[in-house]
């Protein structure tokens with residue numbers, strides 16, 4: 001899984017599209033599945049792509065990419081309905097893009113409520129499953145606040161908004177209060193877990209300022225590497241916009257039933273121009289016979305070469321034009337061209353990271369990865385695949401003032417864990433480390449390694465790290481490439497990803 005969206009055969013003129021991924025496509029075992037099989041009770045909350053919920057020994061609340069809290073949210077299936085009357089409505093996320101500079105206080109208040117509710121549910125599950133041995137609450141509120149409020153959080157950025165007269169002290173206090181609240185809630189979880197419990201505190205990325213969006217496909221077109229059917233783009237944008245406005249009007253008028261019928265009809269009739277998904281529009285807008293490379297998602301940071309015989313999208317579809325024999329040369333040419341992406345103010349190259357896929361990924365699924373992975377200014381500029389929007393757009397509320405960086409944080413404490421100032425490690429080492437620390441073998445097909453430097457010499461002298469299975473066991477996960485969302489779910493989730501700033 002390289003992204004929230006995976007290439008799939010499209011019900012459109014070019015036969016190519018993308019759809020959302022789900023937990024059934026995780027083709028390996030999660031740590032909670034491994035521990036469940038070992039008979040350990042687990043509590044897992046809000047981990048992205050855990051929908052639909054799969055059996056676990058213990059309790060699971062699904063996370064990001066869950067269509068609705070009213071649907072299939074938990075394992076055991078009745079768990080949420082049982083706890084809801086007492087604990088109130090659970091909240092998966094707050095879509096910060098749906099707010100604005102004038103409703104920023106509402107955003108911070110709603111984010112605080114969502115966060116609080118998650119902790120209350122987690123504390124309750126620790127009571128309901130007192131024999132738990134692994135508890136994994138995933139907090140996403142810190143990510144959302146950093147996207148939306150980085151101009152307050154980063155002291156350098158804060159000085160800038162003060163100079164511009166955009167700073168408001170009560171907003172600053174609300175931002176600080178959110179962090180105090182998260183600290184306090186973590187303290188509550190640690191207190192309930194008890195002093196014997198080892199704690200691993202991990203973030204999946206860091207943050208930094210967001211300067212703007214760079215529309216990469218427009219750039220590739222200027223370089224002669226991609227061709228767009230302009231008329232198609234204009235036509236599609238108008239009809240998508242009209243549909244959006246119409247649906248919004250129906251919603252406002254309380255005509256939800258009518259909207260539902262329209263969506264059902266749309267699902268049955270994908271061939272009509274006005275029922276296309278935004279991915280149908282995108283793939284149909286590319287002139288494939290004259291396109292060598294393209295970007296197809298904002299969240300995978302990658303480019304695909306249009307190579308003959310790839311058949312990424314199903315057996316019958318092959319719009320490839322690059323001869324496989326020319327692959328390496330063409331790829332190098334594109335990587336060189338990316339250096340021509342210039343900062344709109346300084347004229348300097350914005351390309352800070354560029355790598356061919358084999359330097360980033362390994363394993364049997366590497367053929368499905370984007371051919372090139374790249375970042376602009378370490379993430380300060382976000383590469384966007386939208387068509388028809390010019391070359392770049394500066395950051396505003398809709399793009400957010402903060403964006404992900406590669407460096408996250410890792411803290412650990414507990415028996416046998418060394419007291420050290422700092423170590424540098426990688427996120428992929430965390431799960432093997434936890435398994436070994438709990439005394440279980442690390443599956444040989446799992447990426448990452450045991451973080452030896454985090455442990456005391458005494459602990460290492462009296463414990464052995466072991467491995468199990470052989471690498472040929474990969475591909476025996478929960479399922480292969482099954483879609484679980486209907487068109488209604490998909491539309492809701494795509495809107496939500498848009499609300500989180502992942503799609504323009």
Ligand SMILES: [Zn+2]
Pocket residue numbers: 143144147404
């Ligand atoms: Zn984020």
